[in-house]
Amino acid sequence: xxxxxxxxxxxxxxxxxxxxxxxxxxxxxxxxxxxxxxxxxxxxxxxxxxxxxxxxxxxxxxxxxxxxxxxxxxxxxxxxxxxxxxxxxxxxxxxxxxxxxxxxxxxxxxxxxxxxxxxxxxxxxxxxxxxxxxxxxxxxxxxxxxxxxxxxxxxxxxxxxxxxxxxxxxxxxxxxxxxxxxxxxxxxxxxxxxxxxxxxxxxxxxxxxxxxxxxxxxxxxxxxxxxxxxxxxxxxxxxxxxxxxxxxxxxxxxxxxxxxxxxxxxxxxxxxxxxxxxxxxxxxxxxxxxxxxxxxxxxxxxxxxxxxxxxxxxxxxxxxxxxxxxxxxxxxxxxxxxxxxxxxxxxxxxxxxxxxx
Numbered sequence: 520x521x522x523x524x525x526x527x528x529x530x531x532x533x534x535x536x537x538x539x540x541x542x543x544x545x546x547x548x549x550x551x552x553x554x555x556x557x558x559x560x561x562x563x564x565x566x567x568x569x570x571x572x573x574x575x576x577x578x579x580x581x582x583x584x585x586x587x588x589x590x591x592x593x594x595x596x597x598x599x600x601x602x603x604x605x606x607x608x609x610x611x612x613x614x615x616x617x618x619x620x621x622x623x624x625x626x627x628x629x630x631x632x633x634x635x636x637x638x639x640x641x642x643x644x645x646x647x648x649x650x651x652x653x654x655x656x657x658x659x660x661x662x663x664x665x666x667x668x669x670x671x672x673x674x675x676x677x678x679x680x681x682x683x684x685x686x687x688x689x690x691x692x693x694x695x696x697x698x699x700x701x702x703x704x705x706x707x708x709x710x711x712x713x714x715x716x717x718x719x720x721x722x723x724x725x726x727x728x729x730x731x732x733x734x735x736x737x738x739x740x741x742x743x744x745x746x747x748x749x750x751x752x753x754x755x756x757x758x759x760x761x762x763x764x765x766x767x768x769x770x771x772x773x774x775x776x777x778x779x780x781x782x783x784x785x786x787x788x789x790x791x792x793x794x795x796x797x798x799x800x801x802x803x804x805x806x807x808x809x810x811x812x813x814x815x816x817x818x819x820x821x822x823x824x825x826x827x828x829x830x831x832x833x834x835x836x837x838x839x840x841x842x843x844x845x846x847x848x849x850x851x852x853x854x855x856x857x858x859x860x861x862x863x864x865x866x867x868x869x870x871x872x873x874x875x876x
Contacts, residue, residue: 531695533557536611538567538586538604543611552618552695555593562587566606573600580605620699621648623656623691630703633785635710638680644673644689644701651694659688680707682740706785711738713746713781713791720793723825725872728770728797734763734779741784749778770797798823803870806853816861820870822849827873830856836867846873 531553537544538560548556558569564586571578581590583606594600597617603610627643634640642665646653658665658675666675673689688702717733724730732755736743748755748765756765763779778792806819822828827848831841845856858868 531555535559537561538564541565541604541607541609543602543604543609546610547612547614549614549616550594551616552595552597553593554615555591556613558590560584560586560588567604568606569602570605571600571602572610573598573602616650618693618695618697619648619650620697621646621651621653621691621693623689623699623701625687625689625701625703628687628703628705630705632703633706633708633787634680635787636680636682636707637678638707639676639678640680640687640705641674641676642687642689644691646671646673646689646691648691648693653691654694655692657690657692659690661686682707682709708783708785708787709738709740710787710789711736711741711743711781711783713779713789715777715779715791715793718777718793718795720795721825722793722795723823724770724795724797725800725823725826725874726770726772726797727768729768730766730770730777730795732765732767732777732779734781734791736761736763736779736781738781738783743781744784745782747780747782749780751776772797772799796825798826800826800872801852803828803872805868805870810861814861815857815859816866817855817857818868819853819855822852822854824849824852828854829871829873831869831871832858833867833869834865841869 531551534548534550534554534556536548536556536558538558550556560567566583566585568581568583569590570580578592594613594615597615600613601610623644623646625642625644628640642658644656646656656668656673660677665677685705685707686702687705688700690698690700692698713734713736715732715734718730732748734746736746746758746763750767755767774794774796776792776794778790780788780790782788800823801821804821808816808818810816825848827846829843830845832844833841
């Protein structure tokens with residue numbers, strides 16, 4: 520038995536051709552790649568042979584044999600293979616259907632996609648075969664085989680990709696060994712960083728508030744191309760160069776989220792946000808003072824938590840000079856102030872809300 524370009528003599532279907540009198544029956548035989556053909560001439564028939572006349576894909580001829588006899592050949596390639604009996608000069612033809620290769624398309628990710636490092640990427644592919652079946656889809660990252668999938672849906676996952684450029688490939692194979700490859704290129708990039716440096720999250724502001732939002736931004740493996748500032752969902756400004764800041768004016772009473780969104784040259788973004796409150800401050804009123812000693816004088820005052828107050832001292836109510844002696848951010852309402860350095864000399868105190876911001 521002879522095999523033609525079929526590894527390990529693996530067969531598809533088996534097709535028979537008879538040699539009757541002085542003719543091949545049927546004269547034309549249609550088969551698929553990988554099929555084998557058996558020619559049979561019966562007992563008592565004249566001496567015949569089966570000789571290839573095709574080129575360049577000629578195949579070995581049989582010897583000239585008297586019946587009963589058989590000759591077998593396997594056809595691994597598509598094409599038209601004419602043959603004849605050179606003893607009696609009658610002809611036949613084997614037509615092998617050409618095997619169409621499968622098709623494969625990576626549907627995810629799209630070529631050119633940029634991922635943030637470390638990247639976990641799911642590769643998905645669609646594979647079909649018009650004249651057979653898809654038997655395997657092999658996925659690769661560069662030259663490294665990731666996995667082999669034998670049934671749809673065809674997908675594979677690669678995890679923790681470091682920064683760099685990668686080629687992702689899918690190789691589809693069909694039932695006759697034909698292959699097709701599709702590849703996409705992706706980039707894994709270290710994302711930029713951004714931090715709002717002013718105001719601090721939780722800051723309390725007095726209405727109407729004018730606020731300068733400041734941010735620092737950097738990119739370890741590229742450049743910062745833009746920092747966008749937002750108040751809630753509303754874009755305040757876009758800044759393309761440091762120092763990065765935006766100004767919002769006349770904020771009414773309410774709670775606000777300030778955001779800074781940084782973009783780098785690879786198209787990756789990162790966001791930092793802080794929340795602030797804008798309030799109408801309470802009227803500052805002083806509570807009744809007490810003095811436990813000649814040097815320990817204290818009083819309370821109404822305040823808004825988070826706002827900044829200054830306590831001032833004067834020795835003469837008629838004097839325009841008030842000396843700031845203590846500044847703090849209110850942590851309760853009311854607040855208590857203790858002056859442990861009070862003297863027997865006249866002293867007058869007042870509390871003032873500082874501009875905030």
